[in-house]
Each structure stands twice: as C-alpha cells, then as structure tokens.
Amino acid sequence: MRILITGASGFVGRALCTALADSAHKVVACARSKLFQEVAKHEYILVPVVDGHTDWQMYLAEMDVVVHLAARVHVMRESLANPLDAYRETNVEGTLNLARQAALAGVKRFVFVSSIKVNGEQTVSEQPFTANDIPAPEDAYGISKFEAEQGLLALARETGMEVVIIRPPLVYGSGVKGNFASMMKLVTSGVPLPLGAIHNQRSLVAIDNLVSLIMTCIDHPAAANQVFLVSDGEDLSTSDLLRRLAKAAGVSSRLIPIPAGVLNTGLTMLGKRMVAQRLLGSLQVDISKTQEMLEWTPPVTVDEGLRRCFVAEG
Structure with a gap:
C-alpha cells in the first residue's frame, strides 16, 4: 500500500x-x-x-x-x-x-x-x-x-x-511542545504549584x-x-496529572491545595480566563x-x- x-x-x-x-x-x-x-x-x-x-x-x-x-x-x-x-x-x-x-x-x-x-x-x-x-x-x-x-x-x-x-x-x-512542555518543566523544576486541589477530569x-x-x-x-x-x-484531574508527571520524571510533586474557585477568580481577574479553563475545566x-x-x-x-x-x- x-x-x-x-x-x-x-x-x-x-x-x-x-x-x-x-x-x-x-x-x-x-x-x-x-x-x-x-x-x-x-x-x-x-x-x-x-x-x-x-x-x-x-x-x-x-x-x-x-x-x-x-x-x-x-x-x-x-x-x-x-x-x-x-x-x-x-x-x-x-x-x-x-x-x-x-x-x-x-x-x-x-x-x-x-x-x-x-x-x-x-x-x-x-x-x-x-x-x-x-x-x-x-x-x-x-x-x-x-x-x-x-x-x-x-x-x-x-x-x-x-x-x-x-x-x-x-x-x-517525547518532543511535545507548547503548554504540556511548559508543565513538564515546572514539574521538574521543583517549583511549588497551587494546583493540588483540582478535581476536574480531562x-x-x-x-x-x-x-x-x-x-x-x-x-x-x-x-x-x-x-x-x-x-x-483514562481521564485525569490536573492535580493527578501533575503528580503522575512528577512520578514519571522521578521527582517529588510539590502541589499546594488551593481551592479551584479561588484560582478561577484570581486567574480571571488577571485576564487569564482561558488559562483557568484549561487548568480547572473538564474535557x-x-x-x-x-x-x-x-x-x-x-x-x-x-x-x-x-x-x-x-x-x-x-
């Protein structure tokens, strides 16, 4: 063929x-x-x-x-x-x-x-x-x-x-770019992330x-x-994805459990509504x-x- x-x-x-x-x-x-x-x-x-x-x-x-x-x-x-x-x-x-x-x-x-x-x-x-x-x-x-x-x-x-x-x-x-690559870098950097209490499904x-x-x-x-x-x-919440990414990379996940509603309000006030949708919404x-x-x-x-x-x- x-x-x-x-x-x-x-x-x-x-x-x-x-x-x-x-x-x-x-x-x-x-x-x-x-x-x-x-x-x-x-x-x-x-x-x-x-x-x-x-x-x-x-x-x-x-x-x-x-x-x-x-x-x-x-x-x-x-x-x-x-x-x-x-x-x-x-x-x-x-x-x-x-x-x-x-x-x-x-x-x-x-x-x-x-x-x-x-x-x-x-x-x-x-x-x-x-x-x-x-x-x-x-x-x-x-x-x-x-x-x-x-x-x-x-x-x-x-x-x-x-x-x-x-x-x-x-x-x-391997070789992915864009938002997922940025997420990988944040996870491996060890920077604490305020995403430990997100219960969406993606x-x-x-x-x-x-x-x-x-x-x-x-x-x-x-x-x-x-x-x-x-x-x-298998669908994952943002919190679960970050934890499992950290495990895959062989590093500790450092997630702070900030309520999703607080994050949504803060990101929206900063003009980051689409960022909030991707991090907090379900798909x-x-x-x-x-x-x-x-x-x-x-x-x-x-x-x-x-x-x-x-x-x-x-």
Missing part, C-alpha cells in the same frame, strides 16, 4: 513516519522543513505551502491512502485581526484542495486528523463528548477543522473516496496511542466515512465507538505515556 503523509515533520507526523518505517507500506513524507529531509526514512517531498492552490498531482500518482496532518495549528496568542481567514486558508481550502486532487487521482482513503475542538471547549456534569454529538466549535481553529470535516464528508459522498476523521484531544509524548492521548489509531484507520474496513474520538481511555471524550467499531484498545497506558515524555527522541 502506498501512503502519502502530509505534515510529516510535525510532532505527530514524525512519530507516524517512525512507526511506519518497518512496515510493508510505501510511505511518501511531505513536509515544509528542509531539515526533515536529513532524518526522513522514506521518500521525501518538500511542500512549502498547503493551501487552495497547491498542486499535488505529481505526488498522488498510484497512492492508495492520504493521511493529512498538515494544518495551521491553534495559536495561543493570536495577533491577526481576522484569524479565521488564515485558518481557513490552510485547514479548509488546503485540505479540500488536496482531497479533491486525491479523489481525482484514484486515492481510496483520506485520513484526516482533526481536533476535539470541533466538539467544543469543555464538558460538564461528567458528560463526555461523543463522536455523534452535534459539533460546537468556539474558536477559529475549531471552526476551520469542522468546516474541513464537512467538506470532506461531502466529497466522500460525491466521489466515493473513503474519508476517516479522527478528533484527538491534547497529544503528549482526556489526553499519548502520541503512541494516536499513531496506533491512525495506522488502524489506514486500512480497517469499518473506518470508512466515520468520525472517531481518541484518548488514553472528557468517550472512545467506546472507536474501540467497538475498530476493535481497538490504546496500547500504551497513561503512566507509560508520561514516562516516555522524558525519554529523549532519537
């Missing part, structure tokens, strides 16, 4: 290419970074821009599957006056342009890694998101991913090309578990034209559909996934 992977130099893309390295599949890795070519173990293609005008024809010949990871990712400190236009250029127009060309080239399946933000920003009353919920994206990134999903499903109906959509929550693992997914599901969706017959949620299958996903339809179980436990965060890449 011949597989085209976009966004191959990204966090998920690198892990997926590594996992496929010893497979019998023929993998073509597409990335924007020239540096990626130095470590690529597959045929490599430099694609500087992914938008509505990118010409993919020469790369799609004889491809069986496309795994589309390339995206304009969520930006915490957005500076653009109209960020939705920028997200749409890559995440909607770029995705659908690639998918249309893939269908014309005879690609059998298009696997799209979307985001749990399509479902919404948080869950309440211990009611996890499901794959069948009515989407309720709130920010520009989530809206763009939802619009791409809708366009892909319409294209599947029009052309017969199979589409598989995967919506992951926060992905972590779903995460270890990079190895996400890669396992993507590989399953590449050729599983039941995956065609379905939406799947993914997680580790749970129900992966029962994924497990039952695909006969899939996350191969890596939470504690093993956290341990691997502290193992250097290479």
